[in-house]
Amino acid sequence: MRNAHLTSTVLTVILTAGFAFSAIAQRQTNEAASRKERVLFFVAHPDDTIACAGTMFLMKDRFELHVGVLTHGERGLGEKGYRDGSTKATRTKEEEAAAAMVGATVHWFDEIDGDAYPNRDVCRRVADLLLELKPRAIVAMWPLDFHQDHAMSSACIQKAIGLVGMREVIEFYFMEESYDSRTFMPAYTVDVTEVMEQKRAFIRQHVSQNTGDRMCALEMFDAEMRAQRCATFNVLGSARSKCVERFAQWDGKPQGSRCIFSELPPPKGWKQDWSMAKPSVWTPEGGMK
Numbered sequence: 001m002r003n004a005h006l007t008s009t010v011l012t013v014i015l016t017a018g019f020a021f022s023a024i025a026q027r028q029t030n031e032a033a034s035r036k037e038r039v040l041f042f043v044a045h046p047d048d049t050i051a052c053a054g055t056m057f058l059m060k061d062r063f064e065l066h067v068g069v070l071t072h073g074e075r076g077l078g079e080k081g082y083r084d085g086s087t088k089a090t091r092t093k094e095e096e097a098a099a100a101m102v103g104a105t106v107h108w109f110d111e112i113d114g115d116a117y118p119n120r121d122v123c124r125r126v127a128d129l130l131l132e133l134k135p136r137a138i139v140a141m142w143p144l145d146f147h148q149d150h151a152m153s154s155a156c157i158q159k160a161i162g163l164v165g166m167r168e169v170i171e172f173y174f175m176e177e178s179y180d181s182r183t184f185m186p187a188y189t190v191d192v193t194e195v196m197e198q199k200r201a202f203i204r205q206h207v208s209q210n211t212g213d214r215m216c217a218l219e220m221f222d223a224e225m226r227a228q229r230c231a232t233f234n235v236l237g238s239a240r241s242k243c244v245e246r247f248a249q250w251d252g253k254p255q256g257s258r259c260i261f262s263e264l265p266p267p268k269g270w271k272q273d274w275s276m277a278k279p280s281v282w283t284p285e286g287g288m289k
């Protein structure tokens with residue numbers, strides 16, 4: 001009898017454990033299925049994402065957003081603020097506040113503003129982040145840029161992508177930085193008219209860089225000028241757009257038909273089908289279509 005009781009107890013324990021494990025496995029499967037796909041924006045300085053803030057607002061409910069920042073922008077207020085650490089503290093806080101507006105998580109890489117390099121250590125740390133996040137898409141800075149840190153950040157993320165062998169499996173895009181991106185070749189134009197005010201508020205989180213609201217005014221002026229050019233050439237199929245952001249694509253990447261920009265919600269009031277982010281408005285080979 002004792003043996004029979006022992007056997008039944010062991011069986012009960014095994015069955016209970018089995019159910020528990022299967023419940024955990026099911027929950028993990030459900031969580032994985034319901035988890036939003038991730039998009040990583042990778043930039044050099046705390047305020048660089050202002051170039052694509054409107055797009056981030058349009059994306060925030062559809063994707064899980066992450067921002068990788070190569071430096072803390074510690075020289076953004078001169079050498080004194082760099083040496084005493086005050087600028088680093090200020091700009092870190094500003095970036096975290098801006099990212100919170102779009103629900104993005106910030107990842108810091110602690111290179112030095114004005115002295116950033118895509119060195120082996122930092123590229124490996126960025127590669128580790130890619131392995132952890134497994135993003136569906138990455139949006140980096142355009143490689144040819146007036147500011148060397150921007151170009152270095154672009155080299156860094158490209159190297160990291162190569163290190164983890166993700167070149168063929170992710171969507172990889174470049175953002176257009178106002179005034180700094182050189183010979184930019186846009187492939188996607190995103191209308192951010194509906195979120196213009198949020199974009200303004202996002203820029204204004206960077207208080208230390210926005211003396212007299214100058215950075216906000218310049219950035220919005222540039223975004224609005226781009227929209228006017230789009231309207232002139234009928235790029236978006238309508239002259240209603242007041243503010244746009246543009247993105248390039250890693251030429252030749254075999255990503256099939258998937259594109260994060262084509263999955264954004266259409267702006268209110270648009271009668272036509274979603275076509276704000278139609279690809280190949282411009283082509284690297286042929287200029288404007």
Ligand SMILES: [Zn+2]
Nearest residue numbers: 044045048147
């Ligand atoms: Zn910058």
